[in-house]
Amino acid sequence: MEAPDGSDEAAGEGSWLDHAGRVAALYREHHGALVALLQCRLNSRADAQEIAQEVYVRLLAMDHMDHIDSPRAFLFRMATNLSVDYLRKRAVRAGLPPEPEEGDWASAPLPEQHAWAVQQWRKVQAALRELPAKTSRAFVLHVVEGRDFAAIARDMRLSERMVRYHVSNALAHCRERCFAPEMP
Amino acid sequence: MDTPGSDEAIARAAADWWTRLREPEPSAQTLARWQAWLDADPRHAQAFEQLNALGELLRTAPAPRRRELLEEFAPRAARARRWPYALAAAAALVLALLGWWGGWSGAGRQAAPQRYASAVGENRDIRLPDGTAVALGAASALTARYGDARRDVELAAGEAYFAVAHEARPFVVDAGPLRIEDLGTAFNVRRTGQRVAVAVTEGRVRLSPAGAAGRLELAAGQQAEYDPRSGALSVSPLPAGHAAAWREHRLEFVNEPLAAVIANVNRYSRRPVQLADPRLGELMFTGTVNTTTIDSWIGALPHVFPVQVSSFADHVVLSSAEH
Numbered sequence: 480m481e482a483p484d485g486s487d488e489a490a491g492e493g494s495w496l497d498h499a500g501r502v503a504a505l506y507r508e509h510h511g512a513l514v515a516l517l518q519c520r521l522n523s524r525a526d527a528q529e530i531a532q533e534v535y536v537r538l539l540a541m542d543h544m545d546h547i548d549s550p551r552a553f554l555f556r557m558a559t560n561l562s563v564d565y566l567r568k569r570a571v572r573a574g575l576p577p578e579p580e581e582g583d584w585a586s587a588p589l590p591e592q593h594a595w596a597v598q599q600w601r602k603v604q605a606a607l608r609e610l611p612a613k614t615s616r617a618f619v620l621h622v623v624e625g626r627d628f629a630a631i632a633r634d635m636r637l638s639e640r641m642v643r644y645h646v647s648n649a650l651a652h653c654r655e656r657c658f659a660p661e662m663p
Numbered sequence: 664m665d666t667p668g669s670d671e672a673i674a675r676a677a678a679d680w681w682t683r684l685r686e687p688e689p690s691a692q693t694l695a696r697w698q699a700w701l702d703a704d705p706r707h708a709q710a711f712e713q714l715n716a717l718g719e720l721l722r723t724a725p726a727p728r729r730r731e732l733l734e735e736f737a738p739r740a741a742r743a744r745r746w747p748y749a750l751a752a753a754a755a756l757v758l759a760l761l762g763w764w765g766g767w768s769g770a771g772r773q774a775a776p777q778r779y780a781s782a783v784g785e786n787r788d789i790r791l792p793d794g795t796a797v798a799l800g801a802a803s804a805l806t807a808r809y810g811d812a813r814r815d816v817e818l819a820a821g822e823a824y825f826a827v828a829h830e831a832r833p834f835v836v837d838a839g840p841l842r843i844e845d846l847g848t849a850f851n852v853r854r855t856g857q858r859v860a861v862a863v864t865e866g867r868v869r870l871s872p873a874g875a876a877g878r879l880e881l882a883a884g885q886q887a888e889y890d891p892r893s894g895a896l897s898v899s900p901l902p903a904g905h906a907a908a909w910r911e912h913r914l915e916f917v918n919e920p921l922a923a924v925i926a927n928v929n930r931y932s933r934r935p936v937q938l939a940d941p942r943l944g945e946l947m948f949t950g951t952v953n954t955t956t957i958d959s960w961i962g963a964l965p966h967v968f969p970v971q972v973s974s975f976a977d978h979v980v981l982s983s984a985e986h
Contacts, residue, residue, distance in 0.1 A: 510782060511708065512701055516694070518715045519684045522722035525788045555694045563687065595911065599720055600728060607736055619736040622721045623729050627687070643682045650714055651671075651678035658713045659670060 494543065502538045505550055513558055520562045522625075530565060534558050599657050606656035610649055617642050618649035668704075676700065677710035681718070705933070709955070780804040781821070784931050784954075786910060791816075794828035800853075800909050801954075802930035821930055822853040824907040826865075841889045841896075844869040846880070851907045855923045857891035862906040872896060888919075914952040921946040921968070925981075932957045934974075939982035943970060 510531065517527035534557050538544070547553045607615040613635065620631045621642070628646075632639045680697050683689060689697075701708050721729070781787045781799050789797040791807050793814060799805065803821020807814070811832075816825075818838040826849040827834045834845035838852050841859040848866035852859065861870060863883050870879045870887060872894065879896055881887050886901040905915045914931075916924050922944025929935045931954035938944050946968055952960050961979055964970050969984045 507782070509698075511785065512698055515701075515708065515711055515715060516684055516697075519681055519711075519718065522719050524715070524719060525790065528787060528789075551698075552691050552695065555698075556691060559689060559694075596720055596724070599717070600724065603717070603721065604732065604735075607732070612736075615736040619732050621685075622718055623724075623732050624737070625722060628682075628685075647675070647678035647682045650681060650717070651674045653717055654674045654678065654710065654713055655671065657717060658710075659674075 498541070498543050499539060501544060501550070502535060505538070505554055506535055509551060509554060513554065516555065517558055517562055520559070521565065526565070530558065530561050533561060602657045603653050606653045607649065609656075610652060613637075614645045614649045617645035618653075621646050622650070670706075673704075673706055673710045677707065677714055681711065681714045777807045777809075778804070779807070783929075784933065791828075793830060793832075795834065796826040798824040798907065798910055800824075800930060818852055818854050820854060822851070822909060822927070824851045824910065825849065840873045840891060842871045842873070844871070850881075853927070855926045857889075858923050859889040860886065861888075862886040862901050864901075864906045870896060908951075909954070912954045914954060916948050916950060916952070918947050918949050920944055921948050924948045924952070928952055928954075928957055928960070932979075934958075934977055934979050936961060936979045936981060939980050943968070943981060943983060 513531050513534065514524070514527045517530050518524045521527055521530070534554060537557065538554070544550050544553070607618065610618075617631055617635065617637075620626050620634070621628065626634075628639045628642045631637075631642045635642065637645075680700060683693055684697060686693075701711065721732075777792070779787065779789050779797075779799060781801055781803050783802045785801050787799040789799055791797060791814075792809055795814075797805070800822030803823060804819040805823055806817045806819065808817075809815070809832075814832050814834045816834070816836045818836055823836075825834075825836065825845070827845045827847075829847060836843040836845075836852055838854045838859045838861075839857050841861070843850070843852060843861055846867040846869060848868055849864045850866075850868050851862045851864070853861075861868065861881060863881050863885055865883050867880055867882050870881055870889075871877075872889060879887065879898070881898065884901050885898055886906070887896050887898045889896050899917070902915070902917075908915050914924075914927055916927075922938065922941075925936050925938060925944070948968075961972055961981075964981065965972060965984060970981045971984045973980045973982065
């Protein structure tokens with residue numbers, strides 16, 4: 480986005496360019512974190528990138544951000560709101576609780592991707608077998624089946640906090656088994 | 664137990680943030696603290712990305728695989744939930760149509776050009792309006808112009824892997840001096856200035872260099888490199904796993920000038936690498952660069968080339984080694 484060139488054209492346009500410049504700066508600085516947040520909530524990098532684009536388009540469509548104390552906080556708030564809407568729409572379209580599109584590793588664009596997925600899957604399976612039953616159960620219900628913490632808490636008669644604790648333990652363990660740096 | 668800053672401690676912290684951010688409404692304070700954590704150490708963002716990759720893998724795996732995990736680890740719930748396949752297929756169709764509509768922004772016959780770009784160190788997956796899947800490498804830019812009769816894509820810089828949706832309209836990629844026409848295909852294009860490398864993984868493509876009458880067909884398992892200095896296209900077999908290895912954090916080079924290698928490495932490097940002496944750029948390099956460990960690759964260069972490395976906070980300089 481170019482900065483205003485200083486010629487005394489319509490002041491309105493200049494200030495819009497300032498605004499666009501600020502949005503572009505926000506984009507540069509926070510794009511990585513914004514996509515990471517959205518991917519975490521949507522389970523899809525492609526969807527995350529799409530929603531991130533929408534956030535910027537909406538910011539650009541505003542006249543200015545002068546009334547916003549923290550544009551960064553505003554950016555992330557907007558992204559979480561859009562992700563909530565998006566998950567709801569995805570659920571409405573399917574007429575059911577959010578269910579991912581049918582994945583098919585065999586038709587992954589890259590053979591390497593397919594091999595990677597199969598390999599990681601096996602590692603996850605092995606990692607889950609090393610965990611206490613409650614921990615792996617909470618994990619698969621949340622991450623594989625997509626149920627929220629509250630529903631799992633009712634099902635397992637635990638507090639939501641404990642469910643979250645089990646899920647993050649299992650996740651950290653899977654990450655160790657799948658990605659930990661190999662010892663030299 | 665865990666040493667702070669250890670790989671395991673980072674994984675635990677990342678997993679804790681990951682589950683917090685999946686709460687329906689994470690507070691502004693949670694988001695701000697998470698970002699501070701991300702900024703504190705580059706390994707934090709990397710660990711978080713890995714969890715995202717695992718989350719996406721588990722949630723979007725083929726249904727039978729997911730069922731298998733649920734049956735083993737949460738047997739009761741698995742019995743309670745089995746969605747009919749037809750319903751899932753219908754949902755996918757709706758999504759595909761919405762994608763088509765969104766991509767064309769309702770513009771009728773002539774679609775506006777769609778521009779896509781990625782930042783340094785960021786790979787992006789793109790779905791073009793016809794369903795063609797594009798994996799865009801870091802610091803890359805492409806524009807798609809779809810008309811009634813043809814699908815034109817311009818790769819302005821960087822690298823992209825195309826899995827082209829088959830249809831009547833021809834699919835053509837322009838990468839500076841080289842035109843690549845799809846003939847039922849998946850292929851990778853890497854553009855480094857006017858130097859272009861094409862690797863075909865499925866089907867065939869037709870290559871036509873600008874200003875030359877000749878055309879060349881390239882088949883699966885082959886790669887071609889366009890050298891702007893000689894204007895020559897050289898064809899060679901594609902080693903297994905080389906095409907688009909960049910998606911697995913590997914940049915593969917076979918006999919390429921160091922200048923081109925550095926330009927590609929810089930698409931992934933937090934600290935750009937500069938050549939103090941242009942003659943160094945003429946050295947030929949064959950090998951693999953892991954884009955997650957660029958610093959150690961740079962550190963090892965003096966073992967294979969007569970160069971010395973000077974590291975600065977925001978860039979790295981390679982200069983001729985003095986004897």
